[in-house]
Amino acid sequence: MNTFGKLFTLTTFGESHGAAVGGVVDGMPAGIPVDTAFIQHELDRRRPGQSRITTDRREADRVELLSGVFEGKSTGAPIGFLVRNTNQHSKDYDDIRNLFRPSHADYTYYSKYGIRDHRGGGRASARITLSRVVAGALAKLVLRQLDISITAYTSQVGDIQLDRDCRRYDLSRIESNPVRCPDPGKAKEMEALIAQVKQEGDTIGGVVTCVVKGCPAGLGEPESGKLHALLGAAMLSINAAKGFEYGEGFAGAAWRGSQQNDIFLPAKEKPQTSNLKPQTSNLKLQTNHSGGIQGGISNGEDIYFRVAFKPVATLLMAQQTVDKAGHPVTMNVRGRHDPCVLPRAVPVVEAMAAMTILDALLISRTNRL
Template sequence: MNTFGNLFTLTSFGESHGRAIGGVVDGMPAGIPVDMEYIQRELNRRRPGQSSIVTSRKENDRVEFLSGIFEGKTTGTPIGFLVYNENQHSSDYDNLREVFRPSHADYTYTQKYGVRDHRGGGRSSARETIARCVAGALAKLVLTRLGIEVWAYTSQVGELSLSGDYNRYDFDEIEKNPVRCPDADMAKRMEEYIGKVKSEGDTVGGVVTCVVRHVPAGLGEPVFDKLHAALGSAMLSINAVKGFEYGMGFGGVRYRGSQMNDVFETQQGKIVARTNHSGGIQGGISNGEDIYFRVAFKPVATLLKDIETVDSQGNPTVLRAKGRHDPCVLPRAVPVVEAMAAMVILDYYLLAQSHKL
């Protein structure tokens, strides 16, 4: 399916080298002022060509809204939008018409549909995430009015990793470097490392950490639509994502229950958790603490060096990719992670309201 969400939904369409990427957002609350500059800034954070460590494809990525907004406010009706593709180099992919690139969707799309758009990966291209960023920006406009904040940042590139609690870092530093890492020294090391990998025609993966603050308790739909399950599904739908963990995640298996339990206490007349190993979610429902999670991205599969593969007839061949590609997706993936998190939180906020008289 190409539709995401329950009450707040996004249906997206378009291919990497088609005329445009677009979408329809439904369930957007009415009367929300639409800050066009803010939405464009969110798209600019995802936009290619923004630094030397991302793809050099030049796109303005200007969003055009077609419906659902009147006199600067949402009307509650479906919001249609387009972002036109302007800088395709489709001829760079002529050699891929009958060749399956390793670890790409070329083979699987062909098996599923019997036909595929080979130009830049077609529908499977990460350019599809433009629609997610537009919808995520709209969701953020609502969440901001509710006092909910969504922050994501690069916490690991290859073996280079931030250590310690996310509370140690100043989120205002995230946008001050091209890697989107809140630690300036580590950001410089990451940037240099990505540049080195790029010069060798190779790629590298890493981790994006996301923190959602001031989420009210009670969001989540047990049993099969738990909040963390929805977040995991959203993150795993992003191109190149290979893993998701929330709270202590896999690291928590080293501890005993007596060390992991989040003890409740009362502070200023409010029940709170003394610790937050649970990552703000218990029993699939938010408990009012910060929600935090980590998303693992694999190294980009397109390498600018000779790689072995086969053609559509199964014959061995050697491929050297052309075109413009990211040596590391992390810097441009940060706003996509935020967008998906924002959509999930708003969707589940609206679901929670539907349970109340």
């Protein structure tokens, strides 16, 4: 399937070295001001060639909205969009036409379809995530009306990592450095490490942390459709994502229940309500070890989670592999590739979180009068 979501949906199309990459968003609420400059800004955060620690591919990534917007507002009709590819170097991939690159989707795609686009990974390329960023930007424009914000940042590169408590950092500083890390000192260390790895022709992985603020209680379903499961599925659908945890996650497995439980307290302010953003509780929590989700349903506290990304599979060094006939081959890859996906993955994580939360909000409206 190439469609994400139930009520707010995104269907994507395109390949890395095809004419364009794009998508169709359906379920966008009508009457939402569509800020095209904001959408382009989100794309610019993801685009290649941003700094010395990203791929050297140069793409303007200019989005074209084709439908569903009239006089600056969403009409409720499907929003079609595309971003044209303008800087492909397809010949860089001629030597691997018949080879299976280690840890890529080459073999699995060929096994499934019997054919594959070898140019830049084709449909399996991380370039396809730009469609998610456009749709995520549209979702953010809706969430903005409801005072729901979504912020992701690089919290680990290799063995350089931040404290797990996101409250310790000023998240407004994320865009102040090319790594998108809120700790300036750690950001410099991460940048230096990525630059070193790039010079060596190698790659490195890390972790992106994401925080959702202003999310109301009541989103998610009690069995199939738990909110953390929806977020996990969304995050693990991103290229190179290998792990997901929310709240205290795996670290909390070593705790006792007396340490883990979040104690209820009466709220000081009366909760606000709206048709799209229901709020049914006048409680708050003393702690938030649950990460804003209990029983698969949001509890009104900040939702926070982490996504682990593996090192990029394309190495600019010799590797052993096999061809389609199973013969051993020494492979030397050319092309322009990221030594670390983390800086450009940050806006993709935010986009997937925005679409997931908006979809859950729209579903929640159907569950009550």
